[in-house]
Amino acid sequence: TQTVSQSDAHVTVFEGDSVELRCNYSYGGSIYLSWYIQHHGRGLQFLLKYYSGNPVVQGVNGFKAEFSKSDSSFHLRKASVHWSDSAVYFCAVRMYNNNAPRFGAGTKLSVKP
Amino acid sequence: GPKVLQIPSHQIIDMGQMVTLNCDPVSNHLYFYWYKQILGQQMEFLVNFYNGKVMEKSKLFKDQFSVERPDGSYFTLKIQPTALEDSAVYFCASSLLQNQAPLFGEGTRLSVL
Numbered sequence: 001t002q003t004v005s006q007s008d009a010h011v012t013v014f015e016g017d018s019v020e021l022r023c024n025y026s027y028g029g030s031i032y033l034s035w036y037i038q039h040h041g042r043g044l045q046f047l048l049k050y051y052s053g054n055p056v057v058q059g060v061n062g063f064k065a066e067f068s069k070s071d072s073s074f075h076l077r078k079a080s081v082h083w084s085d086s087a088v089y090f091c092a093v094r095m096y097n098n099n100a101p102r103f104g105a106g107t108k109l110s111v112k113p
Numbered sequence: 114g115p116k117v118l119q120i121p122s123h124q125i126i127d128m129g130q131m132v133t134l135n136c137d138p139v140s141n142h143l144y145f146y147w148y149k150q151i152l153g154q155q156m157e158f159l160v161n162f163y164n165g166k167v168m169e170k171s172k173l174f175k176d177q178f179s180v181e182r183p184d185g186s187y188f189t190l191k192i193q194p195t196a197l198e199d200s201a202v203y204f205c206a207s208s209l210l211q212n213q214a215p216l217f218g219e220g221t222r223l224s225v226l
Contacts, residue, residue: 032212036217042219042220044204044217090156099161105155106154
């Protein structure tokens with residue numbers, strides 16, 4: 001069974017700051033990793049995903065994530081956040097050619113002006 | 114772009130009654146999912162569905178739950194009978210391919226009184 005862990009429940013930064021949202025997974029096989037964003041009261045919006053190849057994947061709105069097999073991580077980063085980036089961010093893992101994505105507990109990002 | 118539609122956005126029912134949550138997935142998608150989220154917290158996997166069959170279900174998918182998509186129409190989640198702990202926001206998602214990141218709807222808030 002794969003698991004995904006988001007160690008930070010809440011991250012607060014100022015507009016223009018860089019941010020890193022952490023995601024660690026535990027699974028030994030081939031997996032898909034993805035990040036979603038959920039604004040308050042809305043559904044999940046897909047940001048980016050990784051399966052193979054370049055470990056750094058670019059997403060929408062300046063987000064990128066880096067896969068590290070040695071650290072079992074897939075952290076999300078943005079160089080300069082905007083107040084509209086305030087939302088809950090979910091990391092998800094899915095086994096290759098099998099079941100549905102499983103989500104972490106989410107990290108609430110608050111961007112102060 | 115393509116959207117997954119969930120109507121209505123909020124349903125209120127009395128405990129013990131039956132409820133059907135409707136999802137209108139993207140028209141050419143083949144894989145369908147239901148997730149449950151309580152109080153904006155973790156997105157919990159319930160079930161995924163393909164080719165008229167349940168592919169996988171979690172422990173949260175109780176015997177009182179069922180899913181179907183008759184003749185390519187709505188993908189539905191039925192709960193019969195409902196319990197107080199079924200109160201949550203239910204998200205539907207769909208994808209064309211199994212390894213594709215699902216596209217999520219805006220959710221239906223179910224309030225069981």
